[in-house]
Amino acid sequence: MRLMLFAAGVLGLCLGQAPALARCTLNIDSPGQVRFAGNSGAGYEGFNRARFDTDFSISISNEGSETCNARLSVQRTDAADLRSGGGDRLDYAVTLPGSLATIVDNQIDVGNPPHAVPVTIASGQTQVQHLAFRIPPGQIVASGEYHATVRVRLLDASDLDISAERTVELVTTVRPEMSVMLYDSGLSSLAAARGTGSHNRTLDFGILRDNAEASLTVLVQSNDDYSLRFTSPHGGALWHETRGAADRIGYTAYFGGRALNLTSGEDYVPSVRATGLNGVSRPLRVRIGQVGLARAGRYQDQLTITVLPD
Structure with missing residues (x-):
């Protein structure tokens, strides 16, 4: 008797369908340029x-079939600041609304940018990320156009591969700024900061006497090189209020x-550097000349100071 045993094993391999990869597309609602106003x-x-x-704002759309987890990164492509054609520099930042901290990274940080913003978007949905282009106040640079370029990238949160990217140009116009303010003598930094000066001041000598003096302080602000023009309609003299040049x-x-x-009615202080x-x-300082036996009455002149760009 022969007993034959047969065993048959069937190994079934079922190839399942891999889940679709989430795919994010980055769109920017501006034509590649943001201008600081x-x-x-x-x-x-x-x-x-x-x-x-x-x-x-930046619009991020998930065209995949699953929720997309990503990181939004803003990276410099060149310099760390806005540049003019003449090489002047202007610091800037790109921030989240209500924050003072920049989210801009260097492009070399593309592998793991430290300031990237996490985003989660459901399938078929669009998320709008609001950002702010900020230029800190108090930077005095020459007037002109200033530019910088940043690359806005959407990185897959799992492997930090670039899913999408756009290039944005950041631009601003630095306006020419020139002003003259008059203060009482002994201008303090606090007075200047509070802007307590004015565009008009009167130096009243009271009863005129030989060599009498009075003074004030002139504060000039200019972001370009400038000259000052001083004009006197009376040619550097006080005229009698009713008799004019006769006295x-x-x-x-x-x-x-x-x-x-x-004497000619004007004089210049040329080529002063930007402040x-x-x-x-x-x-x-104004010093009165010889009064002598001048006719009684009120004497006056008007001295005008003008800032002129070089």
Whole structure:
């Protein structure tokens, strides 16, 4: 008797369908450029100490079949600041709304950018991420156009591969800023910060006497090189209020220790370098000449200071 045993084993391999990979597409709601408008809407003003942001947004769409976990990264492509054609630099930041901390990383950090923002988007959904383009106040740079380029990347959270990316140009116009403010003598930094000066001041000598003096402080702010023009309609003399040039008393004005020659009606202080945030202050001193037997009455002149770009 022969007993034959047969055993048959059947190994069934069932090839299941792998889950579809979530796919995220990054879209930006601007034409590749975000322009910093500032308080005036015309650009950046360094002498304005208030903080202003220009908001923009990024639209992230998940066209895959599963929830997408990703990281949104904003990375520099070149310099760490905005640059002008002349090489001047302007610091900037891209932040989340209500935050002062920048989320911009260096491009070399693409593998694991430390400031990337986590995002989670359900299948078929679109998420809008609001951002702010900020230029800190108080930067005094030459006027002109300033540019920087950043790359906005969507990284897969599992392997940090780039799922999508866009390039955005950040732009601002630095406006020419020039101003003259007049203060009482002995200008303090606190007075300058509070803006307690004015565009008009009166030096009243009271009863005129020979060589009488009075002074004030001139504060100039300019983000470009400049010259100053001093004009006197009376040619550097006080005229009698009713008799005019028929009765006049000469005076000499000194700006920063330099005697101004106002005989022709104007004089210049040329080629002064751009100022810092606090401006440059100089004393303006006026000395009356010989009064002698001048006719009684009120004498006056008007000295105008104008800032001119070089």
